[in-house]
Amino acid sequence: MRHAEFRHHRLVQVYDAECRWGPDDDFFQAVVDETPAARVLDLGCGTGRLTVALAAAGHTVTGVDPAGASLAAARAKPGGERVTWIEGTSALLPERAFDVAVLTSHVAQFFVDDAEWAGTLADLRRALVPGGRLVFDARDPADRRWELWNPVDSQRRISLPDDGEVRAWTDVTGVRDAVIDFTHHYHFADGERLVSSASLRFRTEAELRDSLTTADFVVDRVYGGWRHEPVGHGDGEFVVIARAGRLAPVL
Structure with a gap:
């Protein structure tokens, strides 16, 4: 989405x-x-x-x-x-x-x-x-921050207020004319997996x-x-x- x-x-x-x-x-x-x-x-x-x-x-x-x-x-x-x-x-x-x-x-x-x-x-x-x-x-x-948006460098665990934890990472899906397309991936402890896609202009x-x-x-x-x-x-x-x-x- x-x-x-x-x-x-x-x-x-x-x-x-x-x-x-x-x-x-x-x-x-x-x-x-x-x-x-x-x-x-x-x-x-x-x-x-x-x-x-x-x-x-x-x-x-x-x-x-x-x-x-x-x-x-x-x-x-x-x-x-x-x-x-x-x-x-x-x-x-x-x-x-x-x-x-x-x-x-x-x-x-x-x-x-x-x-x-x-x-x-x-x-x-x-x-x-x-x-x-x-x-x-x-x-x-010039900082080229998007080069760190990959499954290795962006891997993180996010603690939630209810003591749950989410495993997340970001992956670049496109680089075009100063526009970076990317997707965030979220894996919840209960097994649900969600994604969020977006584009940013640099x-x-x-x-x-x-x-x-x-x-x-x-x-x-x-x-x-x-x-x-x-x-x-x-x-x-x-x-x-x-x-x-x-x-x-x-x-």
Whole structure:
């Protein structure tokens, strides 16, 4: 199943157990906290790990995601009632409603098609106030992280809250024009086996900058890691901070 890790109720539990709070969450929270009591959009919020934390920090937070199973898990988290949850895409966003927008966990790479990415950036530009900030991460293609997505290097065991354990691994199934197709495999202790397939687009720094400029954003910073390292000297990431332009009108 495509994107089953976000859509299948059992795999959503596995995703939540595997993807704990980390340095990336610290980074995003620190950037958002620079704007006190901000109106925050978390686009592609998933199971709401960061979303709920931002609300607990005093921000007014909206989490948007197309996967209903992930949103159900997010709503059920302690503090989930403080967040406005929307099942859908960026097309549903209101105009000039947010001071900060975040896309975490490489959500930006799921927009494989350039037209889809451009449309999402246009929606974000419309949803942000002039000067509002957009913060997101994407893997640096020069790091070639997908070469570790194979049954040997990606083999892992994930402990679940009910004391169960899942054996998982990832396998690349295609490499085409900067798009990586892959499948996650999950074997449960009770014998059930599930898979989740997806594709990610690895854009260069220049491509990301060009797409942001076209969408009327001004790029403030691009880091290479979560400790503000320069590109090429960090975690194999592009960590982007941009501002919505002030000159172009929002139509």
